[in-house]
Amino acid sequence: MSWISVEKAKKLEERFGYPKVSQDKSGVVSVEVPKDKFIEFLKFLKEDKEYDFRMFLDLTIIDHGEKEDPRFQGVVILFSPTYQHRIIVKTWALDETLPTLTNLWKGAKWAEREAWDMFGIKFEGHENLVRMLLWETYPYHPLRKDFPLEGIKDTYLPSLNETLRGDSLEGLFNYDRMHTAIPTMEDLEITQKKRMPVKTSQIVLNWGPLHPGTHGTIWFLFDLDGEYVKQCDIIIGQLHRGVEKLGENVNWQQFIPYTDRMDYIAAINENHAYVLAAEKLLGIEIPEKAKWIRTMMAELSRINSHLLWLGTYALDLGALTMFLYTFREREKIMDIIEGISGARFTINYFRIGGVFADLPYGALDAIEHLIKDLPERINDYETLLTRNRIWLSRNKDVCIITEEDVYEYGLTGAVARGSGVPYDVRKIDKYDAYGEVEFDIPVGETGDSYDRYLVRMEEMRQSIRIIEQCVAKLRRMSKNDPYFFQTPDEKKLKVTIDGRGMKLPAGEVYASSDNPRGELGFYIYNKKDGLKAHRMRIRSGAFYNLQVFTKAIIGRPIADAITLLSTIDPVVGETDR
Amino acid sequence: MGIKKVGAKPQTLVEKIFFLDFIKGLKTTIKHLWKKVITVDFPYEVVTPPPRFRGVHGLRTVDGTENPEFDSWVKRLKIKPPEPGETRCIACKFCQAACPVPELFDIQSEKLDVPEGHPHYGLKVMTVFNMDLSKCTFCGLCTQACPTDCIIMTDIYDLSSYTRRSWVLDKDMLTQIANDFVARRGKEKFDEKSQWREDQKLWPEYDRTREKLWDFNMPKLGLNYHDQTA
Ligand code: SF4
Ligand code: SF4
Numbered sequence: 001m002s003w004i005s006v007e008k009a010k011k012l013e014e015r016f017g018y019p020k021v022s023q024d025k026s027g028v029v030s031v032e033v034p035k036d037k038f039i040e041f042l043k044f045l046k047e048d049k050e051y052d053f054r055m056f057l058d059l060t061i062i063d064h065g066e067k068e069d070p071r072f073q074g075v076v077i078l079f080s081p082t083y084q085h086r087i088i089v090k091t092w093a094l095d096e097t098l099p100t101l102t103n104l105w106k107g108a109k110w111a112e113r114e115a116w117d118m119f120g121i122k123f124e125g126h127e128n129l130v131r132m133l134l135w136e137t138y139p140y141h142p143l144r145k146d147f148p149l150e151g152i153k154d155t156y157l158p159s160l161n162e163t164l165r166g167d168s169l170e171g172l173f174n175y176d177r178m179h180t181a182i183p184t185m186e187d188l189e190i191t192q193k194k195r196m197p198v199k200t201s202q203i204v205l206n207w208g209p210l211h212p213g214t215h216g217t218i219w220f221l222f223d224l225d226g227e228y229v230k231q232c233d234i235i236i237g238q239l240h241r242g243v244e245k246l247g248e249n250v251n252w253q254q255f256i257p258y259t260d261r262m263d264y265i266a267a268i269n270e271n272h273a274y275v276l277a278a279e280k281l282l283g284i285e286i287p288e289k290a291k292w293i294r295t296m297m298a299e300l301s302r303i304n305s306h307l308l309w310l311g312t313y314a315l316d317l318g319a320l321t322m323f324l325y326t327f328r329e330r331e332k333i334m335d336i337i338e339g340i341s342g343a344r345f346t347i348n349y350f351r352i353g354g355v356f357a358d359l360p361y362g363a364l365d366a367i368e369h370l371i372k373d374l375p376e377r378i379n380d381y382e383t384l385l386t387r388n389r390i391w392l393s394r395n396k397d398v399c400i401i402t403e404e405d406v407y408e409y410g411l412t413g414a415v416a417r418g419s420g421v422p423y424d425v426r427k428i429d430k431y432d433a434y435g436e437v438e439f440d441i442p443v444g445e446t447g448d449s450y451d452r453y454l455v456r457m458e459e460m461r462q463s464i465r466i467i468e469q470c471v472a473k474l475r476r477m478s479k480n481d482p483y484f485f486q487t488p489d490e491k492k493l494k495v496t497i498d499g500r501g502m503k504l505p506a507g508e509v510y511a512s513s514d515n516p517r518g519e520l521g522f523y524i525y526n527k528k529d530g531l532k533a534h535r536m537r538i539r540s541g542a543f544y545n546l547q548v549f550t551k552a553i554i555g556r557p558i559a560d561a562i563t564l565l566s567t568i569d570p571v572v573g574e575t576d577r
Numbered sequence: 578m579g580i581k582k583v584g585a586k587p588q589t590l591v592e593k594i595f596f597l598d599f600i601k602g603l604k605t606t607i608k609h610l611w612k613k614v615i616t617v618d619f620p621y622e623v624v625t626p627p628p629r630f631r632g633v634h635g636l637r638t639v640d641g642t643e644n645p646e647f648d649s650w651v652k653r654l655k656i657k658p659p660e661p662g663e664t665r666c667i668a669c670k671f672c673q674a675a676c677p678v679p680e681l682f683d684i685q686s687e688k689l690d691v692p693e694g695h696p697h698y699g700l701k702v703m704t705v706f707n708m709d710l711s712k713c714t715f716c717g718l719c720t721q722a723c724p725t726d727c728i729i730m731t732d733i734y735d736l737s738s739y740t741r742r743s744w745v746l747d748k749d750m751l752t753q754i755a756n757d758f759v760a761r762r763g764k765e766k767f768d769e770k771s772q773w774r775e776d777q778k779l780w781p782e783y784d785r786t787r788e789k790l791w792d793f794n795m796p797k798l799g800l801n802y803h804d805q806t807a
Contacts, residue, residue, distance in 0.1 A: 254677040257716035321606060328615060331790050339779035342631040342730070348716045356721065360629060362779040362798025369796030383605050387598045389588060422580045440579035454583040462581075479775070479802040498675040498722035 002429050003029045004080070004087045012051075016041065026280045026509040030075075030088035038074075038091045039099050045078060045087070046104055053078035053087060055423075056105035056410040058539040059112065061093065061119040062525050063145045072121055074098050075523065077510055077539070081407065081421070084428055088510065093121050100125040107409035110547045118143035118244075128197065133237030133576060135183040136191040142245060149249045151180030192221065195233045201225040205558065209238050215312070215565065216572030218546075227557045232550045239576040247536030252278055252352055253499025255536075260346040263542065263574040265308055268301035268337070269515040270574070271350040276431050277511035277522035278352040281504050284495065286432075289474070289481040290354030295433040296470035297340070297349065298513070299463040300367070303374070304333045305516035306460050310381060313453075313566035317394050322384060329377055336366050352502070353485030353495045364471050371464045371471075378460055386454075395450040399552040399564040402447055409551075410544045413518030415568055418455045419447030425514040437469045449560075452567040503529050510539075517542045517569060538577055542570035615789050625784040626732040628766040628777045631717045633733040634708060635755025636748060637665050637726065642771045650724050657689060657700040664752055665727035668703040675722035681712040706748035711741055726771040731758035 009021040009029050019041065020032040033041045045053040057077040064071055072093040079086050091098070098115075100123040101108035112123040113132040120141035123129055130136060140147055157179040183191070196204065200223055207220035217238035223231035243262060247255050259274045260267040272294060279286060307326040314322030334344045340363050341349035349355055385391045406416045406423070416423045422441045426434040442458035444451025485495050496502055506528045512521030518541020525535040545568050553561055592598055617624055626632065639659045647665070651658055656667045668686035673679045685705035689697050719728050731754055738744065746754070759767070765781065768774045779798055780787060788795050800806075 250677050254675070254718065257677050257714040257718070260714075260716075325609070328792070335780070335787070335790065339627040339629065342627070342629040342717060343715065346714065346716070348714075348718075356717075357629070357773065359801050360627075360777045360779045361801065362796075364801045365799045366779055366796045380605050384602045387588065387592065388602060389593070389598055392588065438579070440581040442581045442583050445582065445584040451583065458581060458583050474801065475803060477802055479805045481802075498671075498718050500671065500674050500722055 002085055003027050004083070004085045005029075008051075009087065016044075024507045024509065025283055025505075026507055026511075028088060028508055028510055030090055030508070032090045035091050035094055035098070038089075039101070039104070042076065042078075042089060042101065042104055045089070051080065052082045053080045055079040055081055055407040056101075056107045057086065057519070058410070058521065058523065058537070059101060059108055059115065060523065060537045060539075061115045061121055061143075062535045063119060063143065064527075065145050070094055072096060072119060074115075074121070075525075075537075076101070077521075077523070081423070086510070088508075096120060097122045097124055099123070102126060105408050105410070106551075107411075107544060107547060110543065117141070120144065128194075130194045131191070131237075133240040135187045135237075136194050137187045138181065138183070142242060147245075149245060153178040153180055155179050155181045157182070191235065195235060196221050196223065196231065199223055200230045207561070209235070215570055218570075218572055218575075220561070222553075222558060222561070224558065227559075229553050229556055229558060229561070232553050234546065234550060236546070236572065236575050239572045241577070243577040244536050244538055247538070248533050251499050251531050252502050252504055252533075253497070256350065256352075257346065257348050260348055261573060262538070262540075262577055263515065263517060263520070263571045264345060265571050266301045266305040266516045267345065267347045268297050268349065269305075269513060270520060271348065272298050272432075273511065273513035273515065273520040274522050275350045275352045276513055277509050277524055278504060280511045281507055281509040281524055281526065282352065282493070282495070283505070284353065284485055284493075286354045286485050287482045289358075289477050290483045290485075291432040292470050292473050292477070293355055293359060293483065294350060295437065296367070296467055296474070297337070297355075298432075299466045299470070300333055300337065301347075302463050302516045303460050304330055304337070306456050306463075307333070309456065309516070309566070309569045313569075314385065316562045316566050317391070319385065319391070322381065325377070325381065325384075329374065332370055336363070336370065339363065339366070351484065351497055352499075353497070354483050356484070356497050358479070358483045359474070364474060367467065368471055371467050374464055375461065378457065382457060386457075392450070394563055395453060395567075396448060397446070398449040398560050399556055399567075400446060400448045401548055401552050405447075405548055405551065409548045411518070411548055412541045413515065413545065414452055414455045414459060415518065415545045415548070417442060418444040418452035418567070420444055423519075425512050425519050429512070431511070431513060433470065433473075434466075437466045439463075439466050449563045449567040456569075501531070503531055504533070505529050512539065515541055517571060517574060518545050520574070540574045540577060542574040543577075546570040546575055613789075613793060615792055617786055617789055622786050622789075624786050624790070625781050626734065627780040628762065628774075630732045630734070631715045631730045633710065633731055633736065633754060634713075634719070634746070634751060635729050635731050635753075635758055636706065636751040637729055637755045637759065637771070638662055638752060639665055640759075642767070642769050644726055644770050644772065647725055655700050656686075657697050657702050664703060664706075664748065665725045666703045666706060666748075667725055667727075668701065668706075669724065671722040671724060672719035672728050675718040677714055677716060677718065678712045681709040683707040683709075703748070706751065707745055708751065709745045710736060711744040726767075729755055729758070731755065732762060733758075 006023050012019050013021050023029050045051050057079050059076050062073045070092040074091050074093050076089045115121050116129050117131040203224045205222040209217045209219040219235035221233045222229050246258050256271050259270040262270050307330040311323040311326035338344045341347045401419045403419050406419050406421045420443050422443050424441045439462045442455045444455050487495050506526050508525045510523045512519045520541050521539035523537035524533050527534040639661050654667045670684050673682040686701045687704045688701050691697050
């Protein structure tokens with residue numbers, strides 16, 4: 001079990017008196033503490049050897065609704081690397097403020113800024129509490145329950161209608177001319193100034209938001225002394241689509257296509273994390289066959305994603321050929337995924353309760369064929385890169401991320417493993433069939449870019465190993481085995497493939513999956529049984545991993561920014577959500 | 578728990594002096610130099626999408642392959658029993674209810690204007706069915722919700738147009754798309770009760786263009802499970 005045991009949590013109750021321990025049906029153990037004891041309690045959890053919750057996973061807010069008093073609740077999720085389990089700590093944000101956590105975990109910096117941005121909760125003592133995803137002059141806090149889904153339409157913006165026909169369009173195409181606000185140039189300038197209030201040297205270099213070398217639309221600010229970076233900040237949010245808000249406004253299955261559009265490179269893995277969370281909340285166990293299919297598809301998607309990473313990474317560092325080679329292999333994986341699910345990119349194959357269709361005729365053969373060739377290809381890539389002296393000098397000892405950083409910033413995925421931390425949700429949670437397959441976690445030694453590169457290369461080999469086992473297992477199954485959860489009693493529990501009328505029970509759950517880009521977690525809080533979530537929090541691995549960029553780049557020449565960004569490998573769809 | 582250490586080994590002197598790293602790299606490049614071109618020359622060559630492909634929607638018509646519950650659904654919703662060739666849609670709006678972007682649908686039905694005593698008195702027909710595909714996520718949830726297997730997804734993917742307006746498809750357009758598709762590739766996808774065939778292929782094997790992107794080394798498709806029969 002990946003949660004602290006209730007007995008152990010109860011000991012906290014005895015020791016301090018004030019914490020209130022509760023366990024949800026989904027297994028989540030949460031502790032509620034008063035606001036004035038919040039920091040003291042967290043500090044104890046972090047530093048006490050018996051608890052050792054050193055690793056910061058997530059911080060978010062729940063808005064209980066305008067009528068409630070107190071209205072906002074802070075939620076912190078921590079992980080203990082020693083005992084391999086998690087805990088949730090909650091407190092009420094009275095007067096819409098909370099004390100800052102940044103003195104305990106540096107990684108809370110961005111999370112607190114996001115909470116301020118989205119809920120308007122002030123964090124006392126935060127060094128620079130500016131907005132995270134929206135621009136500085138935006139007046140609203142969109143994740144509050146009183147903010148409408150379509151936004152507050154206060155800006156005249158006629159451009160969506162076809163100009164030729166003007167207002168004469170009717171029906172589906174006569175768009176409203178009033179829209180939610182968009183930032184102007186002045187707004188962006190103010191935002192930029194606020195993000196980096198003190199300039200230490202002569203030049204602030206802007207990189208992005210539309211630089212082809214970045215992984216999407218990210219806007220970097222580098223405060224440069226000559227070639228060396230003295231200070232760095234990142235402005236994200238250009239791709240912010242309010243996926244969390246959408247998640248609170250659409251039905252359960254209907255949310256899956258939106259998760260596709262977060263990390264679009266590895267859409268399957270995004271679906272995976274979400275359906276895992278929803279299934280835990282429902283308290284259902286999906287059929288064996290669905291588990292193995294899902295595991296296999298998730299690993300295919302990981303290879304797919306890593307191939308894209310390798311291609312663009314090498315391209316960024318000037319090795320163009322690599323890009324063409326990896327895309328060739330990637331095409332085959334996309335082709336298989338398209339044949340199985342019907343789409344190449346926005347896959348939407350998984351459902352709460354299994355998958356929406358069985359494998360089509362020939363799927364396992366194609367996958368077998370693919371993974372037979374793949375190891376040889378990966379060796380090819382390695383001959384081109386791994387020992388190459390240019391590659392070595394661009395990567396070795398570049399931008400070292402230490403083990404300490406991993407815990408402080410909540411780094412996960414290949415970034416954590418490159419720094420020598422064997423943190424892997426697949427091993428901790430053993431979701432789906434990961435408990436039954438054999439694979440190793442590759443870990444690096446120094447935590448430099450080269451280690452992160454080697455870790456991802458090895459991860460691809462391990463994924464092939466997992467897929468081999470999945471194919472062998474599926475071969476032994478029957479065509480009549482169910483691939484979707486069968487409801488024992490339709491009146492009590494309705495789980496449908498299309499999601500109409502499906503209700504999830506009240507409660508809270510945090511479940512995550514190990515994505516190519518780190519741990520993607522869904523924290524769902526459901527006040528009462530409902531067609532929609534009350535709070536849908538997405539803990540994005542890419543978001544937290546990107547945060548360490550601002551630290552690891554300090555003191556490095558500007559050219560290393562590209563290497564570092566590539567080896568952190570964020571996807572903006574996921575960082576911005 | 579298996580943990581595998583990866584780590585850097587420094588370049589050896591031999592490697593450094595004789596540029597072994599470059600030579601090895603070049604060898605790989607040269608090996609690939611003689612391979613055939615694997616890109617498809619679109620639009621002169623196209624890859625046929627797999628049967629499951631989720632492209633532009635269509636509305637199927639009554640053609641004798643309806644599922645067994647079709648008649649009871651028609652009765653339940655008081656729809657005029659459709660003749661062969663008429664749409665299967667019973668305006669139940671299940672598709673809209675399952676859709677993540679419900680506002681893209683505009684579905685309406687009307688009571689037939691017939692005198693009392695006419696066999697169709699009091700029955701309805703679907704009159705409007707507009708879909709704004711510019712808002713569609715092509716997720717396929719609507720097709721799974723449809724009780725009459727009316728709304729389907731076809732293999733059409735080229736949606737580009739000059740105006741946004743042409744992304745709104747009406748019921749005639751949708752019907753035509755479905756009829757075309759069913760005539761062209763219906764056998765690959767649906768069985769005689771309009772359900773997905775059990776032996777749907779991963780991709781159409783008659784398509785020779787696909788071979789290119791598989792390096793002219795296509796996998797042979799076969800059965801997945803031990804008790805499957807072709
Ligand atoms: S494919 Fe998805 S988004 Fe498009 S109409 Fe169907 S349900 Fe709606
Ligand atoms: S679900 Fe099918 S029958 Fe019902 S309105 Fe939609 S297309 Fe018509």
